[in-house]
Amino acid sequence: MSIVKKMLNIDGRILFVIMFIAVAFPLLHPIVLPMVIQPYSQQAYDFANSIPNGSYVLVEGGNIAATDPACGPALSLFVYHMMTKNCKLVFFELTAEGAFWTQKEINVGLGKLPASVPAQNGVNWVNLGYIAGQESGAAALAANIRSTVSKDYFGTSIDTIPMMNNINTAKDFQAAFWFGGSEGSVPYGVRQLVMPYNLPLGASCTTNEAPNYSPYLQAGQLKGLFAGVRGSAEYEFLMGVPGTALGQSMATNIGGLYWLILILLGNILYFISRARGEK
Amino acid sequence: MSERLVKINIPILLTAVLGIFMIIQFYFPLPQEAATTSNILMSFTTIVSAAALMLGSVILTIAHGKKILEKKPEWYYSILYVIPFAIITILGLISVQGASFAWVYNNITSPIGAALYSLTAFYITSAAYRVFRARNWSAAVLLVVSFIILMMLLPVGDYLVPPVMPIGQWLLSVPSNAGYRGMIMGTSLGVIGLGIRIFTGRQKEHLGIREEKKEAS
Numbered sequence: 020m021s022i023v024k025k026m027l028n029i030d031g032r033i034l035f036v037i038m039f040i041a042v043a044f045p046l047l048h049p050i051v052l053p054m055v056i057q058p059y060s061q062q063a064y065d066f067a068n069s070i071p072n073g074s075y076v077l078v079e080g081g082n083i084a085a086t087d088p089a090c091g092p093a094l095s096l097f098v099y100h101m102m103t104k105n106c107k108l109v110f111f112e113l114t115a116e117g118a119f120w121t122q123k124e125i126n127v128g129l130g131k132l133p134a135s136v137p138a139q140n141g142v143n144w145v146n147l148g149y150i151a152g153q154e155s156g157a158a159a160l161a162a163n164i165r166s167t168v169s170k171d172y173f174g175t176s177i178d179t180i181p182m183m184n185n186i187n188t189a190k191d192f193q194a195a196f197w198f199g200g201s202e203g204s205v206p207y208g209v210r211q212l213v214m215p216y217n218l219p220l221g222a223s224c225t226t227n228e229a230p231n232y233s234p235y236l237q238a239g240q241l242k243g244l245f246a247g248v249r250g251s252a253e254y255e256f257l258m259g260v261p262g263t264a265l266g267q268s269m270a271t272n273i274g275g276l277y278w279l280i281l282i283l284l285g286n287i288l289y290f291i292s293r294a295r296g297e298k
Numbered sequence: 299m300s301e302r303l304v305k306i307n308i309p310i311l312l313t314a315v316l317g318i319f320m321i322i323q324f325y326f327p328l329p330q331e332a333a334t335t336s337n338i339l340m341s342f343t344t345i346v347s348a349a350a351l352m353l354g355s356v357i358l359t360i361a362h363g364k365k366i367l368e369k370k371p372e373w374y375y376s377i378l379y380v381i382p383f384a385i386i387t388i389l390g391l392i393s394v395q396g397a398s399f400a401w402v403y404n405n406i407t408s409p410i411g412a413a414l415y416s417l418t419a420f421y422i423t424s425a426a427y428r429v430f431r432a433r434n435w436s437a438a439v440l441l442v443v444s445f446i447i448l449m450m451l452l453p454v455g456d457y458l459v460p461p462v463m464p465i466g467q468w469l470l471s472v473p474s475n476a477g478y479r480g481m482i483m484g485t486s487l488g489v490i491g492l493g494i495r496i497f498t499g500r501q502k503e504h505l506g507i508r509e510e511k512k513e514a515s
Contacts, residue, residue: 027428029427031424034423034424034427035420035423035424038419038420038423042419052453052454052457053454053457054453054454054457055456055457055463057463058467083411084403084407084408084409084410084411084412085411085412085414085415086415087408087412088412115351116407119394119400119403150344151344151345151347151348151351152343152344152346152347152348153347155340155343155344155347156343156344156347158340158343159337159340159341159343159344160344162336162337162340163337163340163341166337166338166340166341167340167341167344168344172394173395215324226451229451230447230470230474230478231478233470233471233474233475233478234475234478234479234482237471237475246451247451249451249452249453252453253453268453269453271452271453272452272453272454274419275448275449275451275452275455276452276454277423278422278423278426278448279445279448279449281423281426281427282426282427282430282441282444282445284427285426285427285428285430285431286430286431286432286441289431289432290432
């Protein structure tokens with residue numbers, strides 16, 4: 020067997036070990052490399068930054084265990100960002116697991132805030148928890164919060180939460196942000212918040228979902244998009260608040276470059292093998 | 299009342315009337331009473347969905363429980379479902395805010411979820427080397443486009459090869475966008491068609507009725 024053939028039939032475990040080292044090493048020894056900000060991330064940051072101080076912002080948290088490492092940093096930073104603008108945040112989740120991860124990222128974001136910034140539960144933010152029904156649930160919440168959910172994530176009656184006074188429909192909000200993770204729910208936000216209520220909407224999702232949303236971005240229905248760990252890292256970079264995403268972006272770089280090298284190498288070896296007439 | 303009337307005709311009529319009522323408000327302004335009714339109906343969906351979730355959990359647990367009790371083939375795998383389900387349910391009923399419930403998420407659910415998602419990286423590694431080949435012109439185009447998009451999505455990609463950003467953005471904005479927009483339109487038209495079929499009673503799968511097409515003799 021020729022060396023080309025041997026390389027083409029290399030044991031998959033060798034490829035996997037190199038992949039593991041390529042991802043694990045930068046995570047253990049994070050280095051921040053220079054990066055160019057993607058237009059969609061810049062738009063999402065500009066949109067978040069343009070939300071007027073003191074606005075009510077509706078936030079969907081769709082991250083789960085699998086997507087929280089990539090998209091969670093953007094959510095926690097969004098909490099930090101909005102709180103420093105004295106905005107009132109109303110969270111809800113369309114997955115049961117999302118309720119837990121959203122609350123976790125809220126706590127991370129609040130933990131970064133200086134003591135001088137008010138961030139009291141029920142006064143500055145409220146987590147309504149899991150809303151069943153997927154898109155229908157989102158539509159019901161947008162139409163009438165109190166008929167959809169009566170208590171928040173902590174079991175407090177919504178009627179006793181001070182910041183929910185006079186807040187009952189999507190019309191009462193000035194902006195919305197949809198942290199959809201990989202659940203594919205960002206179009207729900209476009210259909211149930213943007214179209215009927217004209218609510219400006221930004222979003223975050225995993226990298227693989229980002230190309231699906233470019234029609235909404237081009238149409239202006241989405242004001243911006245933080246895509247995957249890169250989007251989260253760019254948000255941290257733009258905000259000047261380094262976090263876990265910037266550290267992880269190095270692992271993405273090395274892992275991605277390893278894939279590209281494998282694709283090139285595999286094709287070069289394939290063509291050499293074919294030119295030699297090997298089967 | 300005949301069985302057909304109760305099981306088929308009335309549900310179809312209800313679906314059609316309520317469905318048309320919910321759709322019509324997007325096209326015509328309705329009186330306040332109608333808008334209130336529509337909000338109530340929308341809130342029903344969350345209740346029904348939550349009930350369906352609970353019902354699904356109960357049915358799944360009963361099925362696994364039966365499998366264990368009757369020692370059916372591979373019954374021991376069902377234990378892996380029933381025991382964690384019981385523990386999480388009890389912890390959740392005690393308090394979803396409790397440290398024990400959070401511990402389960404942080405130390406079991408999170409690593410398992412992240413590990414499962416991370417496995418994709420290894421599958422792609424193998425596929426990148428062994429399968430992703432320019433075997434013909436179509437595959438070569440796919441290969442080049444994927445290479446550019448992947449390079450663009452890497453944080454360091456456009457720093458190493460600056461042209462990937464404008465080329466990648468163009469690929470996303472023009473060909474990909476055109477294709478995806480067409481797909482959205484097609485899906486939407488399909489949903490409208492499906493809605494009409496349900497309202498007119500030609501589609502009965504949502505009632506648990508599967509009608510086999512008569513094969514042409």
